[in-house]
Amino acid sequence: MSTRTTPSPRISVLREVLPRLLGTPGALPDDWDVQATTYDLTRFHDEATFAERFYAVAERLLAEKVEAPEQVRELLASCGLPYDYARLGQPLSTLFEMWVAAESGASHVVSFASRTKPYLTVIDAAAGPVRVFAEGTLPLSEGRKARLREKGATLHEGHRGPIPAGPEGTLTVYVAEGGYTPDLMTLEVDAVCYSVFEGGVLLVRSSRIDVAAIRVLRKRTAGSLLASSALVELRRVAGLSAPVDLPSTTPAECDALLRSLFPEVRDALYFCTGLAAEAAVFEAVAEEVGEVTIFYAQNGYGGTGQLLGDILPRTSAIRPAPLPVLDRDAEGRTVTLVERVVRALPSLGGKAACLFLEMPTNPELQLHDFDTLMAALRAYRDAHGVTIPVLVDTTLAPLYPLFSQPFAQGWPFLCVKSGSKYFTRGKATLGVAFSADEPMALSIMRRARTYGEDMDTLARPAQLAAALGGLSGLRPRLARVAEKTRDLAGRIERAITARGKSVTLYHVSEEGMAQGLATGLLSFYLPPAPTTAPDLVDEFVEHLLTTAPTLVKNRVSYGQYAGEHRPDYVYVINPQESTQGSLSAETKAAQKKDNVQICRISVSEGADLDALVRAMEAFFDLKYGPAR
Incomplete structure (x- = not known):
């Protein structure tokens, strides 16, 4: 690894153009707005191409002294949108990563809507042991630290002075207590992590770190730095003194509106993305019941399929069991997902399981026969003393009254979903999990809360404000x-x-x-x-x-x-x-x-x-x- 890097010559272009872009009202396209969460699929470019297109536009803006907001908007829109496999990128968070890369000289920059995920994803993606040297105390629960040590990570908190050489094949990560300083790039480490407004940054300095794997983990368990957070950071580095006026509210205010729609709700959690909510709840189920088979639709949302089928089984006690939503048996009869689950229960042999169901299914919009399902689940509990929790994703039908249904009474049902659609009206990314008063469900919620705190993936105040606006009416x-x-x-x-x-x-x-x-x-x-x-x-x-x-x-x-x-x-x-x-x-x-x-x-x-x-x-x- 290199002991020192130098800023890119492009940093001078960014220093000159950013104040113009961010300080001129009406200069940013709609796709660059902090409330933009979904984008035209036909306008994506890979991140390297997007960067080249942006710098070409920036140099033209400076050379031709373009100042009219509508002209700036048109030129920025011509950059397209940033894309990599694991992220449909928000231009502002990508632009912030470009700034950090130009300033630091790091080979790769990965931003997160989390202060802890930058180093946690390095540990999860690594093929071998990882050493973490933290300038301060890592904001993790003692249980999380113990699990990291069980996986072979060594944690050195409150570290001062030189970092000793590690054993062959070991990755070394440094976690700064404050923000970025050029001295961080002189450290003999594979990666550097530091905090920014409502998030964190990973500076990759070694080819031994699998950046592609880290980006997949970011997409499926957290998210890139929120656009609103990136705007705050970009305005800071651009020297713009006027603060960003971000809306803000609290979980308690969202809880009140949620309970006005679903009076049975006793606990609720809000996350930075829907997949962050799913990751927290799936992990919480595994902590609650131990090694667990999770049944889910094989052709549902692809992110959930990748999370359950590939990512979580590497680090938790989850065994994925994807099933067709609609299929035909040997006699040509239509077989539903619920029928597949019921048929699979005997093969579990009394072991733990969990169901994750979209209601209705996506994209076929099928309804589940919950009466048949619950009869089978109760029979399984009677036979083996094992209760199978049911997680229901009502993203498609956000007002489905799950907890008032007769079949849900006295059983651990949880709702876990994306709130980025109907709850925020597409104005912010959001994940939501909530339950009624069944004891196992509440225990899973408590574990999910701890997980969200460790991962630092709980929703930010501006996201909660968007939810408050969407839940109203x-x-x-x-x-x-x-x-x-x-x-x-x-x-x-x-x-x-x-x-x-x-x-x-x-x-x-x-x-x-x-x-x-x-x-x-x-x-x-x-x-x-x-x-x-x-x-x-x-x-x-x-x-x-x-x-x-x-x-x-x-x-x-x-x-x-x-x-x-x-x-x-x-x-x-x-x-x-x-x-x-x-x-x-x-x-x-x-x-x-x-x-x-x-x-x-x-x-x-x-x-x-x-x-x-x-x-x-x-x-x-x-x-x-x-x-x-």
Whole structure:
């Protein structure tokens, strides 16, 4: 490893351009706003390409003395958006990483929405032992420190003076007590960690550190530095004195609104991302019951699949058990996920298990037969004395009254979900976990809280403020969105059948609506037709983006709300290229129908359905002929 690095010549460009970008009202594109959480899939570049495009724009801004905000916005928008496998990057956090890289000369810079994850991910990603030398005391529980030592990490807290050479094959990480100083880059270590506003930074100095693995761990268990936090740091380094006016609230205020929707809730936790919430709860279950088999849908959200199927089993007592949501048995009969779970219970032999269920499922929007499931789980407890907790993800239907259902009484149910959709209306990333008063569920929640504190992944005040705004008025807003979604589903079905074709379309029925499963999502399979695109749904999405650019975005999220006096887009995607990107090719292929991938649509409250359906019908005319 190098003992000293030098700043990049590009630091002078950043020092000159940042005050102009951040100090000029209206100069940043919408995608650069601190409230932006989802982005056009067609505009991503890898991080190196994004950096080159940004520096080219920056040098042009300086050379041509461009000052008009609208011109600056247009040029910055031409940079595209930063992407790597493990992150759909927020431009501000990426720009902050670029600043740190230029200032420090580090080979790689990885920012986190956590002060502890920079060094914890190095330990988790390492193939061998890791030494951590901390200038101060590591803000970890004694239980967490003990587990790190069990994994072979050595922790040296309150360290002063030179760092001794370590054994061959050992990584050495230094954790500074304060912020960045150039002296940190003179240390004989593989990596340096330091804290910033509401987060932390990892400076990689050695090729022995697997940066790609660390980025995957960041994406699936925490997140990059929040855009609002990055803006604070960027304004600081740019020398702008005016503080960033960030909204703020407390968990208690969010709890009060949550209980107004779900009176049975007794404990709630808020995390920086939905995956951070899942990681905390899954780990808490394993701590609660020991070695545990977790059943989950194999074609659900790809991030959850990667977290359960690959990441957590390396460091915890979790055994992944992915199952099809809908499948056919040898006789051709449809078999549901619940039926698969019930059939698998005897093979456990009395060992611990846990269920993670999306309700409704994504993307098929299927409802689960909880009565059948609970009968089997209670029989398993009677036979073996083992209680199987059930985790339910209601992200798609945020008002589903899980804890008031008769089947949930007296059983450890927990709700764990992304709050980045309907809870914050897409204005901030957020993860949420909550439970009623069942003792095991409350114990799991306590363990998840400790985990979140150790990982420093609990939500920041600005994220909580976004949740407070989204929870207010959620019930009437979602009712309007759901009704509009059912209207669109009917129009799509009628338009395709009018052309002599049948369509497989999934949306929440009136029965589901009555059960509290209102959602703005629908999914359907286009009837097969010739295409030169990788998949017919890709051609469909491209057609809508081309013919209805003011109505449609190719974005992965849902629950979106642009805000007053701004266009409310409909999001249309091929899930296998976005939310299911990390799933296996076999799983994605199995989801196809007649060799056509499923299409998912997220309807917004202000969407212009008349214009949208006209654009869709033009595609149907092209592929299936005019309506008869």
